[in-house]
Amino acid sequence: MTxxxxxxxxxxAASGxxxxAASGxxxALSRRWxxxxxxxxxxxxxxxxxxxxxxxxxxxxxxAVGGVGVPGFLLALCSGMPLLARRTHPVPxxxxxxxxxxxxxxxxxxGIHFGAVxxxxxxxxxxxxxxxxxxxxxxxxxxxxxxxxxxxxxxSWDALVSxxxxxxxxxxxxxxxxxxxxxxxxxxxxxADRAVxxxxxxxxxELHDIVAHHITTMQLMAGGARxxxxxxxxxxxxxxxxxxxxxxxxxxxxxxxxxLRAGDEPDAAPPAPQPGTDDLERLADDSRLAGxxxxxxxxxxxxxxxxxxxxxxxxxxxEALTNTRKYAGPKARATVRLTYRSDAVVVLVRDDGVGxxxxxxxxxxxxxxxxxxxxxxxxxxxxxxxxxxxxxxAVLAELPLTADETAxxxxxxxxxxx
Numbered sequence: 001m002t003x004x005x006x007x008x009x010x011x012x013a014a015s016g017x018x019x020x021a022a023s024g025x026x027x028a029l030s031r032r033w034x035x036x037x038x039x040x041x042x043x044x045x046x047x048x049x050x051x052x053x054x055x056x057x058x059x060x061x062x063x064a065v066g067g068v069g070v071p072g073f074l075l076a077l078c079s080g081m082p083l084l085a086r087r088t089h090p091v092p093x094x095x096x097x098x099x100x101x102x103x104x105x106x107x108x109x110x111g112i113h114f115g116a117v118x119x120x121x122x123x124x125x126x127x128x129x130x131x132x133x134x135x136x137x138x139x140x141x142x143x144x145x146x147x148x149x150x151x152x153x154x155x156s157w158d159a160l161v162s163x164x165x166x167x168x169x170x171x172x173x174x175x176x177x178x179x180x181x182x183x184x185x186x187x188x189x190x191x192a193d194r195a196v197x198x199x200x201x202x203x204x205x206e207l208h209d210i211v212a213h214h215i216t217t218m219q220l221m222a223g224g225a226r227x228x229x230x231x232x233x234x235x236x237x238x239x240x241x242x243x244x245x246x247x248x249x250x251x252x253x254x255x256x257x258x259x260l261r262a263g264d265e266p267d268a269a270p271p272a273p274q275p276g277t278d279d280l281e282r283l284a285d286d287s288r289l290a291g292x293x294x295x296x297x298x299x300x301x302x303x304x305x306x307x308x309x310x311x312x313x314x315x316x317x318x319e320a321l322t323n324t325r326k327y328a329g330p331k332a333r334a335t336v337r338l339t340y341r342s343d344a345v346v347v348l349v350r351d352d353g354v355g356x357x358x359x360x361x362x363x364x365x366x367x368x369x370x371x372x373x374x375x376x377x378x379x380x381x382x383x384x385x386x387x388x389x390x391x392x393x394a395v396l397a398e399l400p401l402t403a404d405e406t407a408x409x410x411x412x413x414x415x416x417x418x
Contacts (some may be wrong), residue, residue: 328353
């Protein structure tokens with residue numbers, strides 16, 4: 001662990017760290033598809049790809065039946081333009097595609113076909129529209145395709161069968177995929193809700209242990225004051241400690257009531273001291289022994305933190321290092337930076353890994369990110385996770401701190417003043 005620096009330097013360093021992470025996130029966002037357009041990059045790629053496939057098919061069919069016409073070629077080239085609005089306006093998009101496809105079929109005799117643009121349009125409509133709209137679209141598409149491809153003459157049997165079969169197949173696939181995605185989304189929401197509930201129960205149990213410790217301290221101090229009534233100085237010190245523990249216990253109890261849920265079974269084990277910022281060095285040592293080179297630095301003037309706040313800092317670092325070991329790759333290195341400011345405690349966990357899953361806090365981290373957010377929100381802080389501009393992944397948490405908390409916090413668990 002490195003030496004400490006002054007509060008002003010610590011504040012500027014923490015602000016610089018937060019600004020660097022924010023600028024990295026902003027830079028990543030600026031490299032995305034330009035804002036202000038009514039379509040996404042995926043929509044543009046789908047529209048261009050489907051149009052090129054239809055143009056290629058049109059050239060092949062037209063060349064086989066007698067030549068390529070300019071009107072038909074231009075209509076086939078432009079037929080995919082309505083696909084740009086496939087997510088925002090699926091029904092008008094589909095109507096535009098159907099009209100362009102009909103005009104293309106009437107411009108040149110290209111035989112029986114079911115183009116890529118029409119397939120994408122019908123699939124998108126079936127995914128987003130109601131069942132009655134989808135059924136009507138299948139019927140209209142089948143009828144218009146058969147009539148326009150036969151130039152309003154008597155169609156052949158294969159034309160009567162191929163168009164309706166293609167429409168039913170595309171719409172059926174879209175409906176099956178839509179139902180499967182709804183079930184997957186519902187399962188994800190259920191798992192996320194369960195993870196949040198489980199994390200809140202765990203936080204409640206930890207806060208229960210903290211409150212139990214303060215109440216035990218209050219009981220001991222009250223007994224000590226009663227046993228030393230003849231010595232006013234000893235009684236005064238005991239009452240001061242009793243007041244401080246009572247204030248902390250009340251604050252922790254309020255937080256406990258915010259997260260405690262009915263039906264949570266009591267722990268069978270007796271209350272145990274919870275870890276805090278003093279245990280971060282041990283956590284870094286364990287991480288190094290597990291194969292992840294970890295560096296811990298502390299900036300600013302360390303001050304005693306409330307037990308629940310120290311526990312939150314410990315859990316954030318613990319979860320971030322665990323996810324780094326899992327997902328950042330075998331050659332990754334991690335740095336943990338704890339900054340004490342006059343109004344907040346800032347913890348930054350960063351790795352330089354390139355493994356799948358996002359390193360310290362990526363999606364591969366399971367429900368760890370949910371737990372981090374729950375803990376930070378409990379203290380009214382902020383949490384940001386994402387790729388670092390210099391590479392790797394970073395988790396940045398800022399937890400507000402008041403003067404009353406630092407003044408009344410106890411240095412360690414289990415230490416009862418004499």
